[in-house]
Amino acid sequence: MIWEDLDDDGQMLVNITHPTSSELSHYLIPDSIDSVSFVTPGLAYGDSSTIGTLDLEIEDEVTWGVAFYGVNGTVFPFNLNSYWGWYDSLMEGSDMKTFDERPTKVTIDELSFLVHFNGYVNETAGAINNYAEIKVDNYVGNWDVDMIGGRETNLVNKSLALNYFSDVRMADFAFIADGSFTGQEQTVSAETFALETEGAQFAEMIMGGVTYDWGKNTTAPYDVVSYTTPVGTFRQAFESDNGQSATSWAFSTSMYYVTIGFPSWDGYSVFQDPVFVGYTSNIGTTAGPGSEVQFGAFSIDPAVPSSTDFVTVSVDVYSQEEIVWVELLYSTDQVNWATVSMWVEGENTWKGDIEPYADETEVYFKVVVHAASGDYESATGHYIVGQGLVTTPPTTTPPGPGFDLGNEALILLLGGGIVGVIVIVLVMKRRSSASSSYSI
DSSP, X not given: OEEOOTTOSSOOOOOSSSGGGSSEEEEEEEEEEEEEEEEOTTGGGTOOOSSOOOOOOTTOOEEEEXXXXXXXXXXXXXXXXXXXXXXXXXXXXXXXXXTTXXXXXXXXXXXXXXXXXXXXXXXXXXXXXXXXXEEEEEEEOOEEESSTTHHHHHSTTEEEEEEEEEEXXXXXXXXXXXXXXXXXXXXXXXXXXXXXXXXXXXXXEEOSSSEEEETTOTTSOEEOEEEEEOHHHHHHHHBOTTSOBSSSSOOOTTEEEEEEEESSOTTOOEEEOOEEEEEEEOOOOEEOTTOOEEEOOOEEESSSOOTTOOEEEEEEEEESSOEEEEEEEXXXXXXXXXXXXXXXXXXXXXXXXXXXXOTTOEEEEEEEEEETTEEEEEOOEEEXXXXXXXXXXXXXXXXXXXXXXXXXXXXXOOTTSOBOOEEEEEEEEOOTTSOSOOOO
């Protein structure tokens, strides 16, 4: 998104009611690509297969990614008309001759995202959490503008931003920026953004406080800026009057947008690598003598069920002995339980369906594994129709005395919520009088 930092605070301030009076002026819509290549998880371990599984140690790095070459797109001026408005509304007050007045075709020679996943076992005395990290190597290549003067004239003194959103499907959570609770429509600068539930942090986004590489001047480091951007900004740009989105996702109350800004850009390549962290309990489960059975975390599909949806409950079951069969029990009062058989997908994932219930109904469920040494019952999970899964830690109840499982059986999860991170490429303009880099 193109903007001019009029108050020199390093934030892209937006006025949704009167867009032309805000600092924001443009946004980008990708149209097509010339080619694409993928980095599959097995390449680092000598396996070039496009499908299959890897058996790795818990702290081994897993790397995958995608690179787009020849990205063709259109830069749209930001005003009262959304992307849709440029096609179904009458444009007034402009002769549509300049970059700032009309949609303009642009090309990016490369856009790539390489993901590095690492799990970590926290062996510090008294520690209650293990964690997993995802580091994303963002590379945005050189731009060109299909207008007289090209990049050198039309992108001079402009800045670039990558925008991420977190989509958390939990009944109760808080988004924390700069140590304070942050609303969807606030703009708050911070280096780290945390997600919490009941005061416990289950994920964080480490976006700022670092430098980036700039293709126009490779001899000096430049500071990134990071801040929340109001969700209304993206609704104004990408959503029609009747709620249709120009993106592949719909906007919701569970979304929070975070912007990484590259003040020095001018249409040249940039590289930076934010980190996303998920925390999970490091408390092991127990199992009966001579066998080990452990449950992973529950998930449901759809994530937010309606009153007409059958709900598929999924859980990973790990066992060192043969599983005879698995059942899903469900109830609305935890007294009267219905039972259905579950089926297995892949090596470890078991699934079962729960019938539809009315809105606001609390549905409880648990899984029972029938193995040669006895029956193993999971903890009870539950969801609320119309809201989604209420997160509880997974445990196993064995028959008879138990023992602690080793770290090799630990399952790393991204906390109690589902945090979706999707990247949008945006451009923004800095003040021409600003220095080549600054930090906030």
